[in-house]
Amino acid sequence: MAYLVNTPDQQRQMLRDIGVTSISDLFAQIPGELQLQRPLDLPPPLTELELEAHLRELAAQNTVDGGRTCFLGGGAYDHFIPAAIDAIATRSEFYTAYTPYQAEASQGSLQAFFEYQSLICQLTGLDVSNASLYEGGTAVSEAVFMAMRATDRHKKVVILGSVHPEYRQVCQTYLQQIRCELVTIPTPNGVTDLELVAKTLDDQTACLVFQNPNFFGAIEGCQALCESARKVGALAIASVDPISLGMLSRPGDYGADIAVAEGQGLGIPLQYGGPYVGILACREEFVRRMPGRLIGETVDREGRRTYVLNLQAREQHIRRDKATSNICTNQGLMALRATVYLSLLGPAGLKEVAELCVRKAHYAASRLTAIPGIELAFATPYFKEFVIRCRDGVDGVLTKARQAGFDLGPALGKYTFPGLDRADQCCLVAVTEKRTKQQIDRLAIALGG
Amino acid sequence: MRNTQATQLLFELSSPGRRAAVLPRSDVPDIPLDELIPVKYRAATAPKLPELSEPDVIRHFVNLSTKNMSVDTHFYPLGSCTMKYNPKRHERLSGLSGIVDLHPHQTEDSSQGMLSLLFSMQQMLGEIAGLPAVSLQPAAGAQGEFAALLTASAYFRDRGETRTRVLFPNSAHGTNPASAALAGFECVQLKSTPQGFVDLEELRKNLDERTAVFMVTNPNTLGMFERDLPEVSRMVHAVGGLVYIDGANMNAICGITRPGDFGGDMMHYNVHKTFTGPHGAGGPGSGPIAVRDFLAPFLPGPVIVQSTDATGSIRYALSNPDKSIGRVRSFFGNVRRSERQLPARQTEGCAARPAGGSLHARIRRVGESDQGFAGDHGDGYRQASARLWVPRSHSLFPAGGRGSANDRADRNRIERNARRVR
Secondary structure, eight states: OOSOOSOHHHHHHHHHHHTOSSHHHHTTTSOGGGBOSSOOOOOOOOOHHHHHHHHHHHHHTTSTTSOOEEEEOSSOOOOOOOHHHHHHHTOHHHHTBOOTTSGGGBHHHHHHHHHHHHHHHHHHTOSEEOSOBSOHHHHHHHHHHHHHHHHTOOSEEEEETTSOHHHHHHHHHHHHTTTOEEEEEOOTTSSOOHHHHHHHOOTTEEEEEEEESOTTSBOOOHHHHHHHHHHTTOEEEEEEOGGGGGTBOOHHHHTOSEEEEEOTTTTOOOGGGOSOOEEEEEOGGGGGGOOSOOEEEEEOTTSOEEEEEOOGGGSHHHHGGGSSOSOOSOOHHHHHHHHHHHHHHHHHHHHHHHHHHHHHHHHHHHHHTTSTTEEESOOSOBSSEEEEEETTOHHHHHHHHHHTTEEEEOBGGGSOOTTOTTGGGEEEEEOOTTOOHHHHHHHHHHTTO | OOOTTTTSOHHHHOOTTOOSOOOOOOOSOOOOHHHHSOGGGBOSSOOOOOOOOHHHHHHHHHHHHTTBOBTTTSOOOOSSSOOOOOOHHHHHHHTOTTTTTOOTTSOSGGGHHHHHHHHHHHHHHHHHHTOOEEEOOOSSHHHHHHHHHHHHHHHHHHTTOOOOEEEEETTSOTHHHHHHHHTTOEEEEEOBOTTSSBOHHHHHHHOSTTEEEEEEESSOTTSOOOTTHHHHHHHHHHTTOEEEEEGGGGGGTTTTBOTTTTTOSEEEOOHHHHSSOOOTTTOOOOOOEEEOGGGGGGSOSOEEEEEEOTTSOEEEEEEOOTTOOOOSSSSSSOHHHHTTHHHHHHHHOTTOOSOGGGHHHHIIIIIGGGGTGGGGGTHHHHHHHHTSOOOOOOBOSOTTSSOHHHHHHHHHHHHHHHHHHO
8 A cells, every 4th residue: 555645746735734845844843863864674665465475475374284273272262253243343434443532423332332341241240341451361450459449458369370370470460569469379179179268368368369160171169269258358350251151150140249351252363362352340339440441321412322431530541640540442343343242142142152162172071081191180060171181291192183283272381380280291172162073083083082 | 324223222122032143053962961060050041142133233333333433434633642544455464364363372383474473573663663672562552651660660670779759741641650550659740841841850850769760752742742852861861760752652753763762761652553553443452662672681571582493494482581570461462453563664664754644644743743733632622522512421331231220310310411501
């Protein structure tokens, strides 16, 4: 595309209109000694055609021998994306719109975000949702900050070792500067030991963070976890998989105060880890502690239904250093995708996706564990992914699978899990509704089953 | 002709039993669900989502889209956040198979194309900033600020220094103080000169050994180039502090002057402003940061590194800097956003310096500012807002959700107010 669209005549006209003689006059206020006296040292420009060829070449290097089958999990999943989502999200009225500070110029997006919030409330069973955050990991950190303010406890946060290790790392990064201790509870058996939780929580604890299904795919005793948090006056923060809510109990049902989630599964492609969307919903009493944007419904001068940014006094552009968060924008386009996804799936569709994941994951587990030397690492109920333990180490298994065109993982040895023995023998296997019996059978055969 | 029926709320359009997406039947052996997931873990009913057909959904959102103003539909002369046209090819390329469907846990071997792309982006962003060490992790500009402040703080800690204060002029964007507070610093707001520049005297009075970072946007929020920044930088460095450049207005000076050359030690980019990430009605952003060499070991990781193996072929890998502050988000960054910077710069070629295409933007940003272009935000903005009186807050709670008695009370009150105003 030509970036310089104005003809020399038009440029001269524009300069005349504003009363300067040359383009360099426009930069006159930048002292000469600060101006770069050479072109930037960048690769040469490419035309659209060349650029396409270049990117295609790079993209081709990312897939070995064409089509691969994805059994990868660990926080990002290969779920089915209905075509209608791209049809909506690629409408340039949505993707080239400005952030909705001017309500009258942004009614389309504002209503879509309002509907996103409504859908997230239904999904989580909680009272109020914000208009989205960056992604699952930062959503956990933002929820932790909410809890610290709500409880006025700033010294101790308790998180289960079965929470996504990268979320725990992000939380550590966020807390390191403010001298708040992040206590990680070991989860050697795949789920949490409630007695250990009770012993770790005390009246200084701001919140208990758990994940359901947890990083190992296993289902936690959420209700009991929420109760133990409540006993010491701490908030219960549940990090959930939104797809699982087509079947599993909702955070509002088991007593969570705040629910957060990585929303990637809701119609957002894998795109090498981002952009995704961070979901955050809570009970009504915490609404003024929420980070990020909230959209409210109101009426305009003519009495028409209208949508606006709401309770903005929480936010950085008004409250500055006293804001509930430094987040400026939401994750607009990704929240839109999630909204369209949930509208297309509806209650029946979401339930079907969840059930298919469960059934296929269990079938895959039964096939893989029939192979000598491979067993399930944990004896707990699981949703769509599970941990296998490979007697002869996990690397050989991963390589064998890869050579046959299947990606499994991640290997647990990549991360630190307090209390977990022989992590280097373990890896995750995720099975979404997209996987077929045939693919699962072929994987099992490739691994010697 | 507006279709007002289709833009009712999804819950109002819903009718029981309507379906859009339909999934294939299960092809694995049928085992009762109770044996797979005990009933105590399951919800009694499916979530109450709206029930719609695909045409219902499409019509709803397509009609909603027509209620937006956007770059593709209108001239959007917005001062503070650089609204510009992005080539359609970039949107298309970011959706290529091999990019859009790449799983973040895929091995480095099977992601070499992506890693090479991200590596060259780090290089280019470093060159454009004049600050060579780059991390693509931050999810948005505000998170870039936060990450850079943590980076600075780790650097000071490493030197055995305790510095507690972050300074910024009162014209700073709200994210600056909010990020500083989040990073555990005390915020000190400095008054600006009557012309809207950094007040050197005021700065001098507030600089001391407690100063960690001075944050400044350049060109500043009023659209003017802070020409005293080299002096500001000398003053801040003299007390051992660092200078942070908020890159919000980088578009105006890209290729003309560089933050690293006018005194900055760290900066963030907003790729939707400076390059070709779409605004998306508020995100996703992407806020890569660039810093001086001596800060590189503290950057958030992973970053992408290049090496040459024994056979002479180039290989890219993810690597955590030695003394990294850690992750600021899961996975690697808003890759599909960041990746648009590459096409943007390559097609544009920063060599095309007096960029006529961005002439308008630059006139508004840099050229006219001395003559009071601060008012840029003014009339157009106010005029537009005045067309519609929007009362403040009433219902935060979703249709079909809770709290409807309060909603009604609020709505009545607001309607009364609305009548009074009329």
